[in-house]
Amino acid sequence: MSTGYDLPTWAPLPALADEGFDRLAATVARELGVDRSIVVLVSKAGQVIPGAYGLPEPWVTRRSMPLSHSLSQRVTSTGQPLVLRDARADPATADSPSVRELGVVAYAGMPLWDATGRPIGVLVASDLGPRDWTAAELETLRRLAAEGSRQLQVQAVELAEREALAAAVRDDGTARAAAERARGQLLEAEAEADRTRLVARLSGALLTAGSLDEVLRSVDRFVRSPLGSRSVLLGVAEAGCPDVRVWATVAGTPPTAEPVAVLALTDLHPLTAAMTERRLVTVGAGGEEFPQLAPLPPGTATVLAAPLVLGQHSGIGALALGWTQRRALDASVRTVAADLAQHVGHALDRELLREQRRWLAGDPADLAPRRP
Numbered sequence: 001m002s003t004g005y006d007l008p009t010w011a012p013l014p015a016l017a018d019e020g021f022d023r024l025a026a027t028v029a030r031e032l033g034v035d036r037s038i039v040v041l042v043s044k045a046g047q048v049i050p051g052a053y054g055l056p057e058p059w060v061t062r063r064s065m066p067l068s069h070s071l072s073q074r075v076t077s078t079g080q081p082l083v084l085r086d087a088r089a090d091p092a093t094a095d096s097p098s099v100r101e102l103g104v105v106a107y108a109g110m111p112l113w114d115a116t117g118r119p120i121g122v123l124v125a126s127d128l129g130p131r132d133w134t135a136a137e138l139e140t141l142r143r144l145a146a147e148g149s150r151q152l153q154v155q156a157v158e159l160a161e162r163e164a165l166a167a168a169v170r171d172d173g174t175a176r177a178a179a180e181r182a183r184g185q186l187l188e189a190e191a192e193a194d195r196t197r198l199v200a201r202l203s204g205a206l207l208t209a210g211s212l213d214e215v216l217r218s219v220d221r222f223v224r225s226p227l228g229s230r231s232v233l234l235g236v237a238e239a240g241c242p243d244v245r246v247w248a249t250v251a252g253t254p255p256t257a258e259p260v261a262v263l264a265l266t267d268l269h270p271l272t273a274a275m276t277e278r279r280l281v282t283v284g285a286g287g288e289e290f291p292q293l294a295p296l297p298p299g300t301a302t303v304l305a306a307p308l309v310l311g312q313h314s315g316i317g318a319l320a321l322g323w324t325q326r327r328a329l330d331a332s333v334r335t336v337a338a339d340l341a342q343h344v345g346h347a348l349d350r351e352l353l354r355e356q357r358r359w360l361a362g363d364p365a366d367l368a369p370r371r372p
Contacts (some may be wrong), residue, residue, distance in 0.1 A: 004078055005119055011041040012120060015064035016088050020155075021051025024123070024148050029053040031144070032137050034125045036104075039112070039148060041121040042067075042076045044329045046225075056102065059188035069097045072122035076108045079119045082109045083138065086130040104128065106131035108138060110145035113154045115360065116239075116314075123148050154360050161353045168346035172204060212236075212247050215347045216255040219319070224251060225263040227336065231296055233305075235263065235271040236348065239314035244272060248295050257348075261295040268292060270305035274318035280337065281305040296322045304329050306337045308345035315352060319344050 021039040028037035039051030042110045047070050049063045051057070059065060067073060071093055075082050084107040087093040098104045102125045110122035123145040125137075201222060212234065220232050237244045244263040249255035265272055270281045271293050283290055284304035293300055300322040308317035319341050 005076060007042060007044045007073070007076065007116070009044050011043045011045070012114065012126075012152070013041060013048065013050050013159065015048040015062070016050065017052070017063055018050035018155075019217065020151055021148070022053070022150075023051075024144065024151070025051040025053040028125050028144055029124065031140055032125050034106075034131075035128050036126045038124045038126075040065075040070075040072045040124060041112075041119065041152075042070060042073050045122070047072065059102075070103070071096055071098050071107055072103065072109050072124060073123045075111050076119045079111055081111065081138070081142070082107065083133050084108070085132055090372055103128050105129050106133070108133050108141055110138075110141050112145060112152055113149045114156065115356065121148075121152060123183055150360075154357070157353060157357045157360060161357065163351065164346065164349045168343070168350065171343065171346060175339075176204075211257065212348070213255040213257045213352055215344060215351065216247055216249045218347075219344060220249045220251075220255070222340075227321065227333065228323060228325075228327070229321040230324050231300065233271055233296060233320040233322070234317070234344070235275060235320070235347070236315055236317045236352070237265055237275060239316075242266070244275065246271065246295060250297050270303050271318045271320050274305035274320070275305045275316045278307045278332055280307075284326050287329065293322075296320070297324075299324050301326045301327065304333065304337050306341035308341050308348060310345055310349045310352070317345065317348055 010370055018039075025037040025039055028034065034054075037051075038049050038053070041048050041050065046067055047065050051058065052060055052063070059189070062096055071082065071084075071087065074092075079271035084093065085091055087096070087099045087107050088105060093099055093107075096104075106127035106129065107124065108126070109122040109124045111119035112123055114120045123141060125141055184278055205350040216232055216234055219234075220229075222232070232249050234247045235244045242265050244262040244265055244267075245259040246263060247255060247258075248260045263269055263272055265276060266291050270283055270288075273279075273288075273290075274281045281304070282288060283293070283305075284301050287302075293303065296303065302325070303320055305318055305320040308319060310317060319337075321337060
């Protein structure tokens, strides 16, 4: 078996019936006149079946099967359709539990693609007896699979958005609970309470941020007074892209909606070092030295850059704070920066997912699979 594609670790949707995919399976069965049709998503954990028509129990209730029952794994491994007149006559499929236990004989499967151009599922039509598939029938199945791919991409992004927001809400609640506990601490713990309250306020403000410039504006407002930072950079690199888009805000200047600079991931810059090495990076006051600090303003003497955690989006990012004077970046300031980066990462995660969702909602002609 050709293995041009690795199976994903998990399926993008849960093992539950989905009304839209059930309709798609019923449409396949009606237009092709087949006994069964399923929408199956294949991963290393097994296969889930969000859409089904004619599937027997217990599978129609379970909506999942082990990989041992999978004929569709051949499709997701190669990215190519699989068409069988009689699966019992094919040595590669004759002993499959799908053939022996479920009675699958004729099989036609077209790949379903995710937004990055990876085959992660299959739209399947099958019969309980041999069948000579016509070119018109396979073209119909291919057309319906293209519709299913678009539906799958949109639903996967919507689910990721909900999970990203849920993570942000959970962390916001944790920060607020910690702030309430801090109010009762002794005087010597007041500095820690101040830090926690700052992060909690920023987290709440970021929950409503709807764009990258709003994220920057919120960060700038909350760090300028307590930390004395005069400039903020936000860097983002999409998965597989060597370029880092950089947004910036400087005290007294509103942030812009568009990036102010583009760096290369290989550039020697605090932002790129924090992103690629996943660590806090300090410049000045006994920290590291970098030949390039722009687009931080001239005269920046101290920099603290922190990596961002993007839980749902595949890109990477970093946040950098700049000071015009040399200052000690003690453990308290480092902790504040790490906490800020966590909540900024959630906000950036949601904005990047919204950007991907807007792309998916565009012209269908622009939605062809982006092959690796």
